[in-house]
Amino acid sequence: xxxxxxxxxxxxxxxxxxxxxxxxxxxxxxxxxxxxxxxxxxxxxxxxxxxxxxxxxxxxxxxxxxxxxxxxxxxxxxxxxxxxxxxxxxxxxxxxxxxxxxxxxxxxxxxxxxxxxxxxxxxxxxxxxxxxxxxxxxxxxxxxxxxxxxxxxxxxxxxxxxxxxxxxxxxxxxxxxxxxxxxxxxxxxxxxxxxxxxxxxxxxxxxxxxxxxxxxxxxxxxxxxxxxxxxxxxxxxxxxxxxxxxxxxxxxxxxxxxxxxxxxxxxxxxxxxxxxxxxxxxxxxxxxxxxxxxxxxxxxxxxxxxxxxxxxxxxxxxxxxxxxxxxxxxxxxxxxxxx
Amino acid sequence: xxxxxxxxxxxxxxxxxxxxxxxxxxxxxxxxxxxxxxxxxxxxxxxxxxxxxxxxxxxxxxxxxxxxxxxxxxxxxxxxxxxxxxxxxxxxxxxxxxxxxxxxxxxxxxxxxxxxxxxxxxxxxxxxxxxxxxxxxxxxxxxxxxxxxxxxxxxxxxxxxxxxxxxxxxxxxxxxxxxxxxxxxxxxxxxxxxxxxxxxxxxxxxxxxxxxxxxxxxxxxxxxxxxxxxxxxxxxxxxxxxxxxxxxxxxxxxxxxxxxxxxxxxxxxxxxxxxxxxxxxxxxxxxxxxxxxxxxxxxxxxxxxxxxxxxxxxxxxxxxxxxxxxxxxxxxxxxxxxx
DNA sequence: AATGCTGATGCACAGACGTGCACACTCACC
DNA sequence: GGTGAGTGTGCACGTCTGTGCATCAGCATT
Numbered sequence: 255x256x257x258x259x260x261x262x263x264x265x266x267x268x269x270x271x272x273x274x275x276x277x278x279x280x281x282x283x284x285x286x287x288x289x290x291x292x293x294x295x296x297x298x299x300x301x302x303x304x305x306x307x308x309x310x311x312x313x314x315x316x317x318x319x320x321x322x323x324x325x326x327x328x329x330x331x332x333x334x335x336x337x338x339x340x341x342x343x344x345x346x347x348x349x350x351x352x353x354x355x356x357x358x359x360x361x362x363x364x365x366x367x368x369x370x371x372x373x374x375x376x377x378x379x380x381x382x383x384x385x386x387x388x389x390x391x392x393x394x395x396x397x398x399x400x401x402x403x404x405x406x407x408x409x410x411x412x413x414x415x416x417x418x419x420x421x422x423x424x425x426x427x428x429x430x431x432x433x434x435x436x437x438x439x440x441x442x443x444x445x446x447x448x449x450x451x452x453x454x455x456x457x458x459x460x461x462x463x464x465x466x467x468x469x470x471x472x473x474x475x476x477x478x479x480x481x482x483x484x485x486x487x488x489x490x491x492x493x494x495x496x497x498x499x500x501x502x503x504x505x506x507x508x509x510x511x512x513x514x515x516x517x518x519x520x521x522x523x524x525x526x527x528x529x530x531x532x533x534x535x536x537x538x539x540x541x542x543x544x545x546x547x548x549x550x551x552x553x554x555x556x557x558x559x560x561x562x563x564x565x566x567x568x569x570x571x572x573x574x575x576x577x578x579x580x581x582x583x584x585x586x587x588x589x590x591x592x593x
Numbered sequence: 594x595x596x597x598x599x600x601x602x603x604x605x606x607x608x609x610x611x612x613x614x615x616x617x618x619x620x621x622x623x624x625x626x627x628x629x630x631x632x633x634x635x636x637x638x639x640x641x642x643x644x645x646x647x648x649x650x651x652x653x654x655x656x657x658x659x660x661x662x663x664x665x666x667x668x669x670x671x672x673x674x675x676x677x678x679x680x681x682x683x684x685x686x687x688x689x690x691x692x693x694x695x696x697x698x699x700x701x702x703x704x705x706x707x708x709x710x711x712x713x714x715x716x717x718x719x720x721x722x723x724x725x726x727x728x729x730x731x732x733x734x735x736x737x738x739x740x741x742x743x744x745x746x747x748x749x750x751x752x753x754x755x756x757x758x759x760x761x762x763x764x765x766x767x768x769x770x771x772x773x774x775x776x777x778x779x780x781x782x783x784x785x786x787x788x789x790x791x792x793x794x795x796x797x798x799x800x801x802x803x804x805x806x807x808x809x810x811x812x813x814x815x816x817x818x819x820x821x822x823x824x825x826x827x828x829x830x831x832x833x834x835x836x837x838x839x840x841x842x843x844x845x846x847x848x849x850x851x852x853x854x855x856x857x858x859x860x861x862x863x864x865x866x867x868x869x870x871x872x873x874x875x876x877x878x879x880x881x882x883x884x885x886x887x888x889x890x891x892x893x894x895x896x897x898x899x900x901x902x903x904x905x906x907x908x909x910x911x912x913x914x915x916x917x918x919x920x921x922x923x924x925x926x927x928x929x930x931x932x
Numbered sequence: 933a934a935t936g937c938t939g940a941t942g943c944a945c946a947g948a949c950g951t952g953c954a955c956a957c958t959c960a961c962c
Numbered sequence: 963g964g965t966g967a968g969t970g971t972g973c974a975c976g977t978c979t980g981t982g983c984a985t986c987a988g989c990a991t992t
Contacts, residue, residue: 285693287667292710296978303695307942312980327664328626331744354624356642371631405670635948646972651950949978
């Protein structure tokens with residue numbers, strides 16, 4: 255990053271012990287973080303030692319947090335009674351992270367809180383040399399806004415499915431989502447410049463032979479992690495995909511007729527997880543679900559009870575390995591399904 | 594712990610979705626911690642959701658921290674310029690954790706801050722099924738007072754060397770140190786009820802064949818981690834060992850004559866790390882240093898510039914794998930030794 | 933030299949936080 | 963049934979912390 259060459263002037267002859275060890279902003283941030291979080295000094299005390307003002311220390315500390323210098327983990331001791339997490343793991347075979355939210359919140363606020371916690375949960379899982387597939391949609395957009403930075407080497411963010419669409423332009427936000435991920439983890443960003451759905455399956459076939467597309471597909475094949483939400487057909491507030499002009503009337507009718515319950519990255523499935531025979535998936539640019547299932551870590555973020563039926567389908571299809579969802583939905587999930 | 598059966602009174606009849614999921618104190622602590630550290634809510638907001646007062650939330654949060662529910666790490670990005678840590682690793686082959694302290698602190702305060710940070714650094718390294726050897730002395734005493742709890746299964750704390758001594762009684766604190774470690778990590782504590790030094794090497798030989806002693810030695814052989822300070826002969830403030838009545842005049846003279854620079858767990862060594870020919874070690878109850886070197890993780894905590902020469906010896910002898918020390922000492926350490 | 937721009941700083945204030953204290957409740961023992 | 967120890971709670975207070983604002987230094991452009 256900012257390779258400030260100010261270190262050359264080590265000098266200061268025999269400066270007893272204070273000595274300007276990396277007197278850079280981030281160096282100070284590290285020292286401040288150690289003193290604050292590891293030695294329990296107050297910001298005032300730190301300011302004195304760093305010879306600066308208390309408010310600067312406050313800012314240094316938020317820098318340290320935002321920058322990933324400080325990592326705060328909340329570990330859920332697995333050995334608690336029949337916690338929701340355990341229950342979900344037992345029934346669906348996925349690692350669950352239940353986000354506590356009081357039931358009386360409006361949807362967008364709940365989404366926001368799930369997103370914050372999701373972002374912080376994902377952080378520690380990101381490694382160097384990772385290839386991270388990222389979908390788009392309101393959930394992922396919210397998550398992307400709360401990522402904390404963590405510098406990695408040689409990581410790549412790759413778009414899971416096309417976002418193109420004739421009607422709205424607002425969908426430039428797909429690339430915005432990717433950009434945020436890339437920024438947070440210091441990773442290359444690989445967009446997937448295709449529409450969400452082709453009009454004709456043949457076009458897809460043709461495009462899938464193009465080298466520009468093949469490069470993306472190859473990256474997707476090598477993904478080490480995938481992050482996505484779910485769409486749900488019966489959602490009260492329909493997902494982007496269902497209302498944003500991606501699908502026409504006929505498509506929607508067809509989804510209903512074929513008992514589709516939801517989608518992940520614009521690949522649709524039924525309640526039992528079946529999907530291979532759905533024609534529309536041959537026009538979708540999302541990842542082949544069989545391929546997706548081979549990604550070592552597949553994180554699904556869900557907020558809102560209306561998405562439950564879509565989520566059930568995704569679970570039946572074995573798509574996620576990790577599930578981050580709000581408490582109310584978690585309750586519904588375990589209630590609705592028999593043991 | 595306190596299995597308070599107070600849950601029976603669920604009350605509030607059909608409370609829509611709040612629902613008393615594990616409405617125990619530590620359950621609330623977990624929820625509060627998630628909301629505070631993962632969702633950035635204020636304590637007030639959390640209090641509302643948990644239907645309690647803000648001050649209770651404050652207390653829940655400190656419980657969560659003390660209890661190890663919340664873990665705060667400060668990671669030092671290795672890829673910074675010639676940091677002290679890197680320099681020490683390169684020269685001495687140990688992982689260094691330099692504790693920032695302004696040079697103008699009195700010794701006991703510096704020790705305290707090194708100890709706090711040491712305690713927090715050690716925490717994440719402790720695992721289940723660990724066997725942790727712990728020495729005693731002023732440094733370890735300070736560290737033991739700041740350990741944060743972390744529940745483990747089936748771990749053991751084993752005393753590294755005897756603490757018995759005819760003169761002072763205050764040495765009951767050796768067991769106090771162990772007790773604190775045991776409490777913090779939920780581990781069994783195995784004391785080593787022998788004097789620090791035998792008067793006659795033969796007594797040690799005899800004792801070392803006793804089954805009670807063999808049990809401890811066997812545990813020591815299987816240690817997964819050892820934690821110790823260093824003693825330094827030229828220390829201005831002499832370590833306990835050198836002043837507490839463990840050694841007589843003749844012993845001290847001998848240490849000087851043989852060019853002993855310090856000790857770890859009452860096993861002495863010279864500046865070059867040599868120790869096998871020191872007679873006194875045959876009367877000491879500390880662990881054979883060759884054996885100590887086989888422990889996978891060996892953490893040495895040092896505060897105070899007077900201990901540098903002892904520390905140099907310990908490094909020459911290859912005793913620590915990890916070194917936690919204050920900044921001033923770290924500077925001295927790298928300065929004094931040629932590249 | 934004057935200019936505007938960017939980013940860091942300190943000040944001051946409002947809001948958030950930790951903690952001593954008094955009180956209420958539970959449980960165990962008399 | 964009474965009583966006392968132990969524990970958890972809310973209140974109130976003083977301290978600690980985040981942040982808008984004005985300022986200033988550094989730097990590039992005119």
